Amino acid sequence: MKNIIIVGAGRFARELLCWLEDSLDPASERIAGLLDDTLAPAPMLEDEYRYPLLGAIAAYSLGPDDVFVLAVGAPAARLAIAEGLAARGARFHTLIHPSAIVARTARLGRGAVVCPFALVSAGSRVGDFVTINSYASVGHDAVLGNGCTLSSHVDLTGAVQLGVAVMVGSGASVLPRVQVGDGATVGAGAVVMRRVAAGATVYAPPAKTL
Numbered sequence: 001m002k003n004i005i006i007v008g009a010g011r012f013a014r015e016l017l018c019w020l021e022d023s024l025d026p027a028s029e030r031i032a033g034l035l036d037d038t039l040a041p042a043p044m045l046e047d048e049y050r051y052p053l054l055g056a057i058a059a060y061s062l063g064p065d066d067v068f069v070l071a072v073g074a075p076a077a078r079l080a081i082a083e084g085l086a087a088r089g090a091r092f093h094t095l096i097h098p099s100a101i102v103a104r105t106a107r108l109g110r111g112a113v114v115c116p117f118a119l120v121s122a123g124s125r126v127g128d129f130v131t132i133n134s135y136a137s138v139g140h141d142a143v144l145g146n147g148c149t150l151s152s153h154v155d156l157t158g159a160v161q162l163g164v165a166v167m168v169g170s171g172a173s174v175l176p177r178v179q180v181g182d183g184a185t186v187g188a189g190a191v192v193m194r195r196v197a198a199g200a201t202v203y204a205p206p207a208k209t210l
Contacts, residue, residue, distance in 0.1 A: 001028060001029070001030055001065060002028055002029045002030070002065055002067055002093070003030060003032035003063060003065045003066045003067065004020060004024075004029060004030065004031050004032060004067055004068075004069060004093050005031075005032050005033060005034065005035060005054065005060075005066055005067070005068050005069070006020075006031070006033070006034040006035070006051075006068075006069055006071050007034075007035050007036075007057060007068050007069065007070045007071060007072065007081060007085070008034070008035070008036060008070065008071035008072045009034040009035070009036035009038075009053060009071070010036075010071065012071045012072070012073050013034060013036075013071035014048075014049065015071075015115070016069060016071045016095065016113065017031065017049050017051065019095060019097045019113075019115060019116065020069070020095060022097060022098055022116075023095065023096065023097055023098055031051055032051075032052075032054070032066070033051050033052040033053065033054040034051060034052070034053055034054060034071075035053075035054050035055065035056065035057045035060055036053060036056070036057070037056045037057055037058070057081060057084075057085070058084075062088060062089060062090055066090070066091070067090075067091045067092060067093040068085055068090050068091070068092050068093065068111070069092070069093045069095055069111065069113065070082055070092075070111060070113075070129060070131075073131070073149060074149075074167070075147045075148060075149045075165035075166065075167050075183075076147070076165045076183065078129055078131070078147055078149075079129055079146060079147030079164070079165050082111060082128070082129045082147070091110075092110045092111030092128075092129070093111070094108055094109075094110060094111060094112050094113075095112070095113045095114065096108070096112075096114045097114060097115055097116045097117075097118070099116045099117050100114045100115065100116060100117065100118045100119070100120070100132075101118070101119045101120070102114060102119075102120045103120060103121050103122040103123070103124070103140075105122045105123050106120045106121065106122065106123065106124045106125075106126070106138075107124070107125050107126065108120065108126045108130075109126055109127045109128035109129070109130065109146065110128050110129070111128055111129040112126055112127075112128070112129065112130045112131075112132070113130070113131045113132065114132045115131075115132060115133045115134040115136075116134045116135075117134055117135050118132045118133065118134060118135065118136050118137065118138075119136075119137040119138065120132065120137075120138045121137070121138055121139050121140045121142070122140045122141070123140050123141040124138045124139070124140060124141060124142045124143070124144075125142070125143045125144070126138065126144045127144050127145045127146040127147070127148065127164075128146045128147070129146055129147050130144050130146070130147065130148045130149070130150075131148075131149045131150065132150045133149075133150055133151050133152045133154070134152045134153075135152050135153045136150040136151065136152060136153060136154040136155075136156075137154070137155050137156065138150070138156050139155075139156050139157040139158040139159070139160060139176070140158045140159070141158055141159045142156050142157075142158065142159060142160045142161070142162075143160075143161045143162070144156075144162045144166075145162055145163045145164035145165070145166065145182065146164050146165070147164055147165040148162050148164075148165065148166045148167075148168070149166075149167050149168065150168050151167075151168060151169050151170040151171075151172070151188070152170050152171075153170055153171045154168045154169075154170070154171070154172050154173070155172070155173040155174070156168070156173075156174050157173070157174060157175055157176045158176045158177070159176055159177045160174045160175075160176065160177065160178055160179075160180070161177075161178075161179045161180070162174075162180045163179075163180060163181045163182035163183070163184065163198060164182045164183065165182060165183050166180050166181075166182070166183070166184050166185070166186070167184075167185045167186065168180075168186040169185070169186060169187045169188030169189070169190065170188045170189070171188055171189045172186045172187065172188060172189060172190045172191070172192070173190070173191045173192065173205075174186065174192040175191070175192060175193050178192055178193065178194065178195060178196075179195045179196070180192065180195075180196040181195075181196055181197050181198030181199065181200065182198045182199070183198055183199045184196045184197070184198060184199060184200050184201070184202070185200075185201040185202070186201075186202055186203075186207065187201065187202060187203030187204070187207075187210070188203075189203075189204070189205065190202055190203050190204060190205060190207040191204075191205035191206050191207055192206075192207045193206045193207065196209075197209075
């Protein structure tokens with residue numbers, strides 16, 4: 001039996017618990033609990049979700065049947081936690097909600113999360129520990145580096161390239177073949193028409209550097 005453990009016990013964890021419940025194979029998978037370094041989960045977590053808090057991330061002893069899903073929104077933080085767990089031998093669960101569409105020629109990295117009604121199109125390459133939120137779309141032949149976050153209703157068009165740990169805010173669009181550098185932030189509602197430098201923040205339509 002695969003023991004799926006959520007890393008993080010905040011508000012995003014509540015969403016992932018719902019998506020996991022929708023996609024579990026009860027014959028071979030179960031939700032074992034959550035890890036959180038603050039040990040102070042959102043109050044509704046205890047009231048509405050009957051899963052145990054298993055302690056801090058670093059203190060947890062990995063079991064042979066454990067696999068992990070990261071409920072951490074910030075790309076750099078999620079990537080750092082994932083790399084720390086991987087260095088200890090952790091394995092990761094790729095979560096694809098049943099309502100999401102993933103083309104047969106798309107490729108998803110380990111620990112990716114594809115939320116309800118998201119689209120990952122033909123020939124796209126999604127790196128490790130990427131989160132694609134509800135109604136976001138990854139166009140054909142797009143490439144997403146490790147640790148990226150796409151917020152809801154993001155539109156990455158054909159052949160877009162995102163570097164490592166890029167954050168794309170709700171409703172943003174990136175035009176075809178545009179490149180976004182490592183650690184950049186694309187603000188909510190932005191329309192990105194030209195290359196974004198590593199570490200830059202852009203906002204507004206058309207996107208401007210902050």
